[in-house]
Amino acid sequence: MRVILKVDVPKLGEKGTVIEVAEGYARNYLIPRGLAVEATSGRMKELKQQKQQLDNKKKHELEEARRIAKRLEGAVLKVATRAGEKGKLFGSVTNKELAQSIKDTFQIEVERRKIELKEPIKALGNYEVNIKLHPEVQIGLQVQVVPEGS
Numbered sequence: 001m002r003v004i005l006k007v008d009v010p011k012l013g014e015k016g017t018v019i020e021v022a023e024g025y026a027r028n029y030l031i032p033r034g035l036a037v038e039a040t041s042g043r044m045k046e047l048k049q050q051k052q053q054l055d056n057k058k059k060h061e062l063e064e065a066r067r068i069a070k071r072l073e074g075a076v077l078k079v080a081t082r083a084g085e086k087g088k089l090f091g092s093v094t095n096k097e098l099a100q101s102i103k104d105t106f107q108i109e110v111e112r113r114k115i116e117l118k119e120p121i122k123a124l125g126n127y128e129v130n131i132k133l134h135p136e137v138q139i140g141l142q143v144q145v146v147p148e149g150s
Contacts, residue, residue: 065134
């Protein structure tokens with residue numbers, strides 16, 4: 001019996017995959033638990049449309065990530081923060097603060113989880129921060145941490 005998986009099922013396949021399984025396994029296990037539906041012609045068309053929409057969405061996300069990367073390429077982000085003597089910061093500069101600075105400076109929304117800090121920024125100076133905008137698009141951003149009021 002041919003079924004379409006509604007969720008990822010270990011050892012069978014991923015969501016949206018059409019597989020051939022024993023009729024009893026499908027009727028007694030997969031379908032009652034909501035793991036799969038019977039692969040009728042109508043559901044196959046629906047699946048094809050969903051895959052097309054997903055492909056279009058992924059393509060759009062990739063284009064958007066490339067556009068953002070082009071805007072941020074070669075840019076220097078200046079972050080002003082409170083610092084004590086000898087350039088030591090009160091606290092540290094986090095990826096949340098960096099995301100807010102990017103939004104304020106460049107008017108670009110970057111999710112804080114996409115900003116990778118090798119280690120917390122705890123002193124004044126210049127740093128290289130990695131931003132993963134998309135699995136295929138990654139950019140290095142120069143961050144300049146300066147004392148407040150300068």
